Amino acid sequence: MKTRYLSSLFMLAALPLAVATAWAADAKGHKEGPGAGYEAGAGGPSGLAGVEMYQSTDPKAPPMSKAEFDQARQIYFDRCAGCHGVLRKGATGKALLPDLMQKLGSDSLKVFMTYGTAGGMPGFGTSNEMSEKEIDLMARYIQHPAPTPPEWGMKEMKASWKLLVPVDKRPTKKMNKLNLDNIFSVTLRDSGELALVDGDSKKIVTILKTGFAVHISRLSKSGRYLYTTGRDGLINLIDLWMETPQTVATIRTGSDARSIDTSKYKGFEDKIAIAGSYWPPAYVLMDGFTLEPKKIMSTRGYTYDEQEFHPEPRVASIVSSHIKPEFVVNVKETGKVLLVDYSDLKNLKTTEIEAERFLHDGGWDSSKRYFLVAANMRNTVSVVDTKEGKLAANVKVGSKPHPGRGANWNDGKYGPVWATGHLGDDSIAVIGTDPAKHKQNAWKVVRSLKNHGNGSLFIKTHPKSANLWVDAALSPDAGQRQSISVFDLKNLDKPAQVINVAKLAGISEGRVTHPEYNKAGDEVWLSVWGPKNGESALVVMDDKTRKVKAVIKDKRLVTPTGKFNVYNTVNDVY
């Protein structure tokens, strides 16, 4: 497999169109297995196919037929929109506005697309991900004005909403013998499915049809309900109390989405769900038990710094507060963090915090008062004080931080800290998080650790562990991306142990990613994400000995990526 650039495992679906089409067909044909009984929403993986788009063409741009335009639009959505934005205003990637594109001209554009750039643009030609013909098509397409995708309001959401098992038809007690706290919810990226894996027995409990390339799983406070969001905006609500856990409701909240969470504050447990969309740029508050949509809030607005109107401020990550009835909603392009008080949806209180642009992913500090979020293109971690409802600090870190939810430990020298790896370099930034008792270290990079490669996506530890696990899943080096670094938190001056997990699993091609602890904190689960038609695996490592404890291989485990342990996800243990 040639080197393949991905800005983020869960962000950029460099998905061959054929696969997307196959998936769409599969989703519709899939009526027998678990999760049957609902359709995968309107029109396949992107959520846009089959929907009439508004489009205009520009006589100054090279001509395209309607069919070409439509094909290019789909390719753009699948490969380009994640970084450049649907409206091409730029984010992780540069703005691609028609005027400039026309100035560059088809030949130059084809060179960019074929060979990529040092700035991070993938070489779609050299990696064989796009044919010459497709590159020619896309070079012409981006010289035309970007078609605006259709809106998706309450009418469309309600029409897409399917309550498959109403609340009163659900069990009143747990009907299975599973140890739910130690279930892992595993994204099967390229098949648009989810595997529930029993953390005790290491056996697959069931495979559920979901949205495409599920970005995250989140658990309700009770641990009973599991929520997933597909990159295509399809949300699944799964009831873990059923004899075999199954999807009890679905809804499409947009045509492009990344985030979901559920109310955790006392008195609101399980009651309210929230989903954030890339398109339309908005978030929606829903009934937590049924996914019935209640309130849609737009995020279109002004960038925090230059205060220019942005038509596409996408909702990146969302987390749920334990100390207030609030969701923390991160708006990428405008650089604003919204604290959304869900205690009264008719009179909605929000706090809009000026943070930093290009907000992406993040997690809580160990006290769960501070939320740390990466502003990746600004090499910054923004720290939000959710108790006071304001920005605590912007911390300069390395190149393109990508923490996932990050990792918290009590550092022997610096007190409580939180850490992030980076996409753009091989450093790991360790930030002091305790302004009360370690004021001199608070919101400063107190340590910089050396990862085994750049392109890190995820970092993880556990309160009961003395280890820190860091991947390099997007490293251009095959050996690096197959490996994981393990640091000894008691002796951080010592270099990490680098373990080639793919090799241990007997998989020659693949990326090792997303370390996740079991509930007890004595096992680390890793994904060996192989090619779609090749072999993948889940590898369970003993945290103490750092040896392989189990390798889970199964032909149903198609491209496993994110894994979410129920207990750790409910309680934000990381």
Add this chain to the structure above:
Amino acid sequence: MKTRYLSSLFMLAALPLAVATAWAADAKGHKEGPGAGYEAGAGGPSGLAGVEMYQSTDPKAPPMSKAEFDQARQIYFDRCAGCHGVLRKGATGKALLPDLMQKLGSDSLKVFMTYGTAGGMPGFGTSNEMSEKEIDLMARYIQHPAPTPPEWGMKEMKASWKLLVPVDKRPTKKMNKLNLDNIFSVTLRDSGELALVDGDSKKIVTILKTGFAVHISRLSKSGRYLYTTGRDGLINLIDLWMETPQTVATIRTGSDARSIDTSKYKGFEDKIAIAGSYWPPAYVLMDGFTLEPKKIMSTRGYTYDEQEFHPEPRVASIVSSHIKPEFVVNVKETGKVLLVDYSDLKNLKTTEIEAERFLHDGGWDSSKRYFLVAANMRNTVSVVDTKEGKLAANVKVGSKPHPGRGANWNDGKYGPVWATGHLGDDSIAVIGTDPAKHKQNAWKVVRSLKNHGNGSLFIKTHPKSANLWVDAALSPDAGQRQSISVFDLKNLDKPAQVINVAKLAGISEGRVTHPEYNKAGDEVWLSVWGPKNGESALVVMDDKTRKVKAVIKDKRLVTPTGKFNVYNTVNDVY
């Protein structure tokens, strides 16, 4: 003068294009008088002229030249946008979307425009406000897609901002002998000016150049600073401490605007100003002493009821809380009332209250806890409890309520009440406002009084008065619109005395509007709003005797409309 429909005196400028052009020329030529030293912002009355517009034409619509399209765009902005919206999504007027317009066709559209409709559409042909040629132009124009006006972000605002007299160059004490508390700030609608009139001597203090058709004047808490907003989005900040009060700063916050206010809460006196725009749909928070723009917030979002995305939710009215550091911002098309906490602009707290659609104007109840705002096309008054930050009630009233700020008195039978007149009928709705001590009357129409005509714009009383004054300025009947009803608040069963004020002022043509009390509460000031090239006047009535006390005529008083007494405006006395 033929009957002329106006949905609201301050909302719909049915302004002949020639006048607009003349005004623009005048504004630029006006360098000698008070207020000289700054230009009237970019491009004349609409704020849009001279700015490159995005436009697209539709081959299915009748052809138009670029020149015709540009002329039609200006006419649309001046005459149609107030009711139908810049993007023609509809509000007070119906939606005018190209598909439907093409279906109706040019001939039918010309009939509508020429003769008007019973639903309230004015007959622009029968009133001679548009020529046959212009009607033909507009009938073709609205079959084409609506051009989106340009955005207006921080860069544009900053470029338009003019600090004419910096704070350190201003007087440190009052330099004139005026009794500032009893100054009246009078909109001279068609000349784009403001008259400051001394309420004691009844003399004009000065005339200041302002934005076009100043919609309202607001006073800072100290009473020193006067803020006006033109319909064209040009804001003036006037320092009343100067020997002759003059404009010390201007800014253009948008291309179409209606509202401005200033912080009144303890500790924030005079510090922060807010302006609301129709286009772009947004509000901006500014330094109260300089108009330096600090923060722009978009109002684009979802309608509260159907939750459909609206591209143009316009900011109608804004009021400033006395009990919290908050502005109350009313968003018309989405039907949401925003409580904007200005105590921390970097971490902005807002409460978004679902009220009712087509919010327009409103005022405080006598306790200043509740804000009552007309949702005019829904025949509703929405009541917001600003202490609790939530909707208290939606009260059904008559047809198209238009309270201005309304009128408060302590009703002998029902306790504290607030009242509104109506555009669409001749009733006056009196609403109980004291849920604590008169719970059975709270948020109910406890009385319905009979005005002398429909088309009422303003209603007013004063805590020291026993009278209620109500105009019928938009009545189709000449006698009615020249007259005012005066009710005895101690005997509301008695019909009102109807006084033809225009006749008393010796003005044959004109509308009598906007009753406003002096500080003492013993005089009522009325505008007799004549034709632009004819005679207008201010008439001062003795409140007790209801007799004319003074008629102020002056060739400089061109089309006077709103009058704002400094003390009553600072303290929201009405």
